[in-house]
Amino acid sequence: MPGVSMTVNGKPVTGDVEARTLLVQFLRENLRLTGTHVGCDTSQCGACVVHIDGIAAKACTTLALQCEGAMITTIEGLADPDGPLHPMQEAFREHHGLQCGFCTPGMIMAALDIVRRRGNDLDEHTIREQLDGNICRCTGYHNIVKAIAAGAKAMAKGGARQAAE
Amino acid sequence: MSATGIGAAVRRKEDLRFITGKGQYTDDVIRPGETRAVFVRSPHAHAKIKAIDTSAAKSLPGVIAVLTGKELANDKIGTLICGWMIHSKDGSPMKMAPHPALAAEKVCHVGDAVAVVVASTYAQARDAAEKVKVDYEALPAVIDPAKTKSGPQIHEVAPKNTIYEWSLGDAKAVDAAFASAKHVTKLDIINNRLVPNAIEPRAALAEYDAGTGHLTLWNTTQNPHVSRLVIAAFVGMAPEHKLRVIAPDVGGGFGSKIFIYPEEVVCLWAARKVGRPVKWTADRSESFVTDAHGRDHVTHAELALDANGKFLAMRVNTIANLGAYMSTFSSSVPTYLYATLLSGQYDIPQIYCEVDAVYTNTVPVDAYRGAGRPEATFVVERLVEVAAREMAIDPVDLRRRNFIKSFPHQTPVIMAYDAGDYNASLKKALDLADVKGFNKRKREAARRGKLRGLGYSTYIEACGIAPSQAVGSLGCGVGLWESAEVRVNPTGSVEVLTGTHAHGQGHETTFAQLVSDRLGIPFENVSIVHGDTDKVQFGMGTYGSRSGAVGMSAIVKALDKIEAKAKKVAAHMLEAAEGDIVFKDGKFTVVGTDKSAAWGDVALNAYIAHKFAGQELEPGLKETSFYDPTNFTFPAGCHICEVEVDRDTGKTEIVNWTAVDDFGTVVNPMIVEGQVHGGIAQGIGQALLERAVYDQDGQLVTGSLMDYCMPHAHDLPSFKVGLTETKAPSNPLGIKGCGEAGAIASPAAVINAITDAIGMEELAMPATSQVVWAALKRAQPSQAA
Numbered sequence: 001m002p003g004v005s006m007t008v009n010g011k012p013v014t015g016d017v018e019a020r021t022l023l024v025q026f027l028r029e030n031l032r033l034t035g036t037h038v039g040c041d042t043s044q045c046g047a048c049v050v051h052i053d054g055i056a057a058k059a060c061t062t063l064a065l066q067c068e069g070a071m072i073t074t075i076e077g078l079a080d081p082d083g084p085l086h087p088m089q090e091a092f093r094e095h096h097g098l099q100c101g102f103c104t105p106g107m108i109m110a111a112l113d114i115v116r117r118r119g120n121d122l123d124e125h126t127i128r129e130q131l132d133g134n135i136c137r138c139t140g141y142h143n144i145v146k147a148i149a150a151g152a153k154a155m156a157k158g159g160a161r162q163a164a165e
Numbered sequence: 166m167s168a169t170g171i172g173a174a175v176r177r178k179e180d181l182r183f184i185t186g187k188g189q190y191t192d193d194v195i196r197p198g199e200t201r202a203v204f205v206r207s208p209h210a211h212a213k214i215k216a217i218d219t220s221a222a223k224s225l226p227g228v229i230a231v232l233t234g235k236e237l238a239n240d241k242i243g244t245l246i247c248g249w250m251i252h253s254k255d256g257s258p259m260k261m262a263p264h265p266a267l268a269a270e271k272v273c274h275v276g277d278a279v280a281v282v283v284a285s286t287y288a289q290a291r292d293a294a295e296k297v298k299v300d301y302e303a304l305p306a307v308i309d310p311a312k313t314k315s316g317p318q319i320h321e322v323a324p325k326n327t328i329y330e331w332s333l334g335d336a337k338a339v340d341a342a343f344a345s346a347k348h349v350t351k352l353d354i355i356n357n358r359l360v361p362n363a364i365e366p367r368a369a370l371a372e373y374d375a376g377t378g379h380l381t382l383w384n385t386t387q388n389p390h391v392s393r394l395v396i397a398a399f400v401g402m403a404p405e406h407k408l409r410v411i412a413p414d415v416g417g418g419f420g421s422k423i424f425i426y427p428e429e430v431v432c433l434w435a436a437r438k439v440g441r442p443v444k445w446t447a448d449r450s451e452s453f454v455t456d457a458h459g460r461d462h463v464t465h466a467e468l469a470l471d472a473n474g475k476f477l478a479m480r481v482n483t484i485a486n487l488g489a490y491m492s493t494f495s496s497s498v499p500t501y502l503y504a505t506l507l508s509g510q511y512d513i514p515q516i517y518c519e520v521d522a523v524y525t526n527t528v529p530v531d532a533y534r535g536a537g538r539p540e541a542t543f544v545v546e547r548l549v550e551v552a553a554r555e556m557a558i559d560p561v562d563l564r565r566r567n568f569i570k571s572f573p574h575q576t577p578v579i580m581a582y583d584a585g586d587y588n589a590s591l592k593k594a595l596d597l598a599d600v601k602g603f604n605k606r607k608r609e610a611a612r613r614g615k616l617r618g619l620g621y622s623t624y625i626e627a628c629g630i631a632p633s634q635a636v637g638s639l640g641c642g643v644g645l646w647e648s649a650e651v652r653v654n655p656t657g658s659v660e661v662l663t664g665t666h667a668h669g670q671g672h673e674t675t676f677a678q679l680v681s682d683r684l685g686i687p688f689e690n691v692s693i694v695h696g697d698t699d700k701v702q703f704g705m706g707t708y709g710s711r712s713g714a715v716g717m718s719a720i721v722k723a724l725d726k727i728e729a730k731a732k733k734v735a736a737h738m739l740e741a742a743e744g745d746i747v748f749k750d751g752k753f754t755v756v757g758t759d760k761s762a763a764w765g766d767v768a769l770n771a772y773i774a775h776k777f778a779g780q781e782l783e784p785g786l787k788e789t790s791f792y793d794p795t796n797f798t799f800p801a802g803c804h805i806c807e808v809e810v811d812r813d814t815g816k817t818e819i820v821n822w823t824a825v826d827d828f829g830t831v832v833n834p835m836i837v838e839g840q841v842h843g844g845i846a847q848g849i850g851q852a853l854l855e856r857a858v859y860d861q862d863g864q865l866v867t868g869s870l871m872d873y874c875m876p877h878a879h880d881l882p883s884f885k886v887g888l889t890e891t892k893a894p895s896n897p898l899g900i901k902g903c904g905e906a907g908a909i910a911s912p913a914a915v916i917n918a919i920t921d922a923i924g925m926e927e928l929a930m931p932a933t934s935q936v937v938w939a940a941l942k943r944a945q946p947s948q949a950a
Contacts, residue, residue, distance in 0.1 A: 018288060020288065021288075025287075028192075028193075032195070033186070034186070034189075034190075034192075034193035035185070035186015035187065035188070036186070037190070037364075037365070037416075038192075038366075038446075038448075039364040039365065039366065039416075039449065040448075040449035040869070040870045041448040041449045041450055041869070042449065042450075042869045042870050042871045044869075044870035044871060044875075045364055045449070045870060047364055074186065075184075075185065075186035076185065076186040076187075078185075079185065085184065085185070089184040089185065092180070092184050093176055093177070093180040093181070093184055094176065096176075096177070096835050096836065096838075096839050098180060098183055098184065099417070099669035099670070099671070099839060099843065100363070100364070100365065100414075100415065100416045100417040100668050100669030101179070101180070101182075101183025101184075101188050101414065101416065101669070102188075102190065102363075102364045102365040102416025102417060103364045103416075104183050104184060105183075105184075105186050108184065124883065127878070128877075128878040128879040128881075129878075129879050131877065131878035131879070132877055132878070132879060134878075135364060135870070135875050135877065136364065136878075137361075137362055137363055137364050137417050137419065137843070137847070137875070138364075138417055138669045138839075138843045139839060139842055139843050139846075140842035140843045140844075140845055140846030140847075140876075140881060140884065140907075141842075141846065141876075141877075141878040141881055142839075142842040142881075142883050142884055143839060143842065144878070145878065145883065
């Protein structure tokens with residue numbers, strides 16, 4: 001099996017994978033980073049969104065081998081275990097932007113990418129359009145939209161590092 | 166109200182693990198030596214299995230076992246059952262066909278499992294599954310629920326593919342009322358078939374301990390105890406005390422994870438056979454063809470009115486498609502969860518409903534968020550709206566004329582409504598939605614070429630499921646009480662074990678609010694334990710908006726006992742009579758004195774037992790309660806949908822949504838609003854976007870998220886949500902339940918709004934642009950392009 005090396009949440013990692021191994025399988029099964037979820041098999045639901053070199057990508061549609069040398073950030077890498085939460089994580093909690101929690105890691109990672117691309121002052125219409133690649137069955141999106149707007153604003157106030165760096 | 170007590174919008178305890186990626190869902194659990202299972206599934210809707218050749222699959226690397234339905238039958242593993250007996254009008258019992266976990270003789274729907282491959286890795290199992298050769302003899306399939314009687318018979322036990330022909334109500338009295346009516350409104354309705362699509366796919370991980378003979382199952386289930394009961398007592402997998410079912414974090418259910426499915430049975434069986442843990446996780450395509458679907462009714466409904474618009478009677482005839490096998494609670498959904506709600510919020514003297522449940526070669530159909538009540542509400546609220554339009558009565562006025570105004574109210578369809586104020590929720594909704602300003606908005610929209618419409622849905626549901634004797638008399642195979650165990654630790658912290666299960670509802674927070682409020686202890690010092698049959702003795706799980714009304718009531722009863730016992734301990738500590746001890750704000754005080762003991766001191770003393778003799782008082786502080794409700798609860802409210810329809814394309818935009826609900830006591834308004842939002846989204850999905858489509862051969866055409874249209878963020882508006890409150894008299898907290906209301910109320914509100922906008926009543930769900938455009942064309946042939 002070919003080997004692959006990448007940096008995940010700031011730590012260098014290596015592993016032997018099959019050519020067909022997906023990034024999400026490598027993260028979940030090899031590295032035991034189970035915060036990245038699989039909710040579909042057609043790249044619709046977005047539960048698997050991570051950042052590859054700072055850009056949101058669906059880890060279910062990316063081969064592990066494609067990530068050779070890449071910098072990967074997953075939901076587990078957004079905040080230091082002993083430090084404060086990332087403002088976007090905090091906003092999801094504050095605004096009840098999650099219920100069952102399964103889509104949440106992907107939602108938060110996608111939200112950060114929306115901020116990266118569209119800035120910190122996001123209107124409702126923009127957020128709703130930009131969330132096209134993420135599906136939530138619990139919340140009706142109402143509070144996710146509120147959380148992302150608030151999280152984006154909180155990020156502008158500074159302090160927290162941006163996940164998409 | 167304290168900052169964390171009942172009524173406070175406390176932020177959720179469970180969120181920290183979910184927003185940091187530390188949740189533990191079934192697929193996240195890893196056991197030493199774990200293997201992976203992949204199922205071989207039928208590509209045919211209906212076929213005989215002539216032979217299965219597993220030799221090529223078995224020879225592949227990593228393959229540990231390839232097991233078929235024949236071996237399952239040889240091992241005397243029993244079939245799955247439906248636990249609610251319905252009798253037909255002629256008194257005969259429902260025709261329940263056996264549902265083997267792996268089909269051995271014939272397959273009955275696309276996705277029916279015929280074999281399972283167990284291998285060291287998922288990839289190996291998947292490769293091998295493709296090498297299992299199944300020789301099928303395809304049979305003609307029955308797909309359309311309205312044409313099952315003349316189609317080929319699927320199951321030997323069910324002639325004409327009929328499961329039951331059931332009725333409720335007095336047909337003759339209804340006929341007489343219709344004969345005297347001034348006006349009769351008639352509607353043909355198809356309640357579209359839906360796929361629940363919880364974002365976490367179903368999964369099962371089974372482990373066998375050969376030393377003790379114990380089996381453990383981690384499973385995406387909403388009710389681990391009923392799962393254990395069925396797998397032990399009916400499937401015969403293992404004695405109940407040697408089977409542990411764990412439902413860890415579960416990523417949404419909406420009903421679809423209530424049921425006992427073939428995959429968990431097969432994983433348990435395979436784990437014992439191969440002597441290693443066996444894990445299966447569905448991919449989404451598998452979910453589409455194996456998770457129980459929802460709705461799927463074909464209905465003709467009629468409402469009789471007098472000259473003043475007073476409702477005289479209702480007559481409803483429904484065909485309910487239950488799919489290829491009877492899922493766990495499927496029989497109850499189109500009967501006692503449907504016809505019993507046909508009175509809506511109205512005083513209707515006579516109602517008669519006939520329901521024919523039928524088999525088809527499609528995925529089984531069972532409860533999906535609302536379960537029967539959305540179908541009933543759609544019938545009632547469409548009939549009322551259309552009747553108002555036909556009789557040129559304002560739809561709000563017609564509703565008001567017929568509202569039930571005094572309680573208790575006995576409907577002609579079993580339910581006895583105990584409390585409500587339908588005018589109050591309607592009035593508040595009219596204000597919040599600014600209905601007074603609607604005509605101005607409509608004119609303004611018209612100037613932009615848009616058709617603006619307003620639709621109402623004044624719904625009712627029966628929740629708090631359910632009084633055990635009542636459901637027993639209606640055929641339910643289990644009691645629907647709930648249990649709670651409150652364990653006070655020597656340091657005063659508290660663990661509550663509940664038989665309910667949370668999969669998004671936030672019980673770890675709301676249940677802790679109740680305990681914190683009652684015992685006057687910090688919210689942080691309370692933990693809620695659920696979802697493990699080795700920890701919680703028994704429970705009936707979470708569905709039917711029952712966890713607050715029934716589950717929290719059980720906690721209240723257990724807390725009553727805790728307080729009584731703690732008072733005895735405090736009396737010994739304070740050297741006072743037990744009757745003189747007052748418990749308030751976490752402190753035990755001797756009445757009329759300043760002598761007191763703090764909660765933590767009493768807890769410690771209960772365990773060190775230095776202040777009382779064991780003969781007088783048992784040490785420890787732990788109490789259990791089994792709470793059986795005395796009635797259903799009846800959440801009700803008013804949803805108002807305002808739409809704009811594009812005249813040229815038929816595209817519908819929801820521009821305003823107002824929901825005012827009466828859920829009785831609200832423990833955490835933030836969580837309750839979230840439940841309402843999610844329910845409305847699923848209802849709007851049904852009304853505008855979602856439909857499971859089978860072709861005539863039984864292939865699920867909408868078999869992936871690329872083909873089945875789930876609501877996305879940009880499909881939905883933000884919602885205006887308000888509350889009114891009449892307490893539920895049947896439980897100690899006055900809670901009615903909130904989990905399903907949104908999904909129950911909303912489809913009728915959407916369709917009433919669109920039909921108002923376009924002036925055409927005949928409109929199928931989902932009302933896609935194409936459907937609306939075609940309706941516009943029928944309404945105004947000269948105007949639609």
